[in-house]
Amino acid sequence: MPELPEVETVKKTLQALTKGKTIEEVVVSLPRIIQEPPSPALFQAMLKGQTIHDVGRRGKFLRFFLDTHVLVSHLRMEGRYCLAEKTDPIEKHTHVRFSFSDGTELRYKDVRQFGTMHLYPMGEDLHLPPLVKLGPEPLSEDFTLDGFQRALSGRRTNVKALLLNQAFLSGLGNIYVDEALYTASILPERLVETLSMDEIQRLYTSIRTVLANAVKAGGSSVRSYVDGHGEMGMFQLQIKVYGRKGEACHQCGNPIQKIVLAGRGTHFCKTCQR
Missing domain, CATH: 1.10.8.50 (Helicase, Ruva Protein; domain 3)
Structure with a gap:
């Protein structure tokens, strides 16, 4: 399972790959990855037109900062993100695709299918499960x-x-x-x-x-x-x-x-x- 250093590295690469991109469509092929609420169908609808302004991390969770919402993603055992062209063949075990207006896609693959995604209104993610339960960040100045x-x-x-x-x-x-x-x-x-x-x-x-x-x-x-x-x-x-x-x-x-x-x-x- 990716730990803090791996998730921090993924965060940095996703910042470079997705910052400023606008989501045109979301395709969820494995609904159980999306943690309700919202439902997978509403998850897809709510993300249309949203722009990724930044990518952060809390513990082992990724945080995608959008216009009005925060997408919280846990990679679990073998989840991974990659950027592809919309025309590229879809690889096996690709469960969620975020299609951008520039013709690229952020694809989430997960062989073990243990990963999760939560969607919260901006400012609420840190005050609700799963992030609210987390202890201090060991590399932060607050960890004394x-x-x-x-x-x-x-x-x-x-x-x-x-x-x-x-x-x-x-x-x-x-x-x-x-x-x-x-x-x-x-x-x-x-x-x-x-x-x-x-x-x-x-x-x-x-x-x-x-x-x-x-x-x-x-x-x-x-x-x-x-x-x-x-x-x-x-x-x-x-x-x-x-x-x-x-x-x-x-x-x-x-x-x-x-x-x-x-x-x-x-x-x-x-x-x-x-």
Whole structure:
């Protein structure tokens, strides 16, 4: 599933590809992607004539800013956007097409069919599900060390599970939680209440550093992820533990281990993480 760095990269490419384009027609081939209200038919009607003025991001969600509405899109497991000419053949698993007045189309493809789209009046999307439930943005100025320390206080769970919780901190997923915990030298099984102040500070710094580096690299293409231009991310070349079960740790040389924690495959080095 695309996480914050991948969605941020898609956001930037879609800004370049769609900003200023006016929607002439919308075709929805898989109605369940559109979350009611509105109905898929009304969704199509409401978007006709709307211009895309900008593309933003909140957590793992894309936000298309139109004339009067905001389109909120979640890519889930394998959703992706691409720009095509209207005359180009429609590829398999293309479920939504936004036809523009300049002869191009923004096409949404999703092999797994788990993606979602919500349409809200301008200014309402942040105050309604799913965005209203999201925690702070880890790369924003509002995400401070003091605030992170306060948010951790009284939590009775393991640190991996908490960091995966989008209501606690938005945008982090399995890849970057494993990488941040490794960089902070903290075992994913550690109970939050056992973390020292020094460990909390290391974790805070690691989260921001790992995510910032991943954004610079265009995200991680460990499965099927590509950006709006169809380009792969490159952060997988910098990954230290995720997906490296049995391979040697870059620091100590001992094999990377994998367990299931919080329902997710979890990678770590038992020597370097404590």
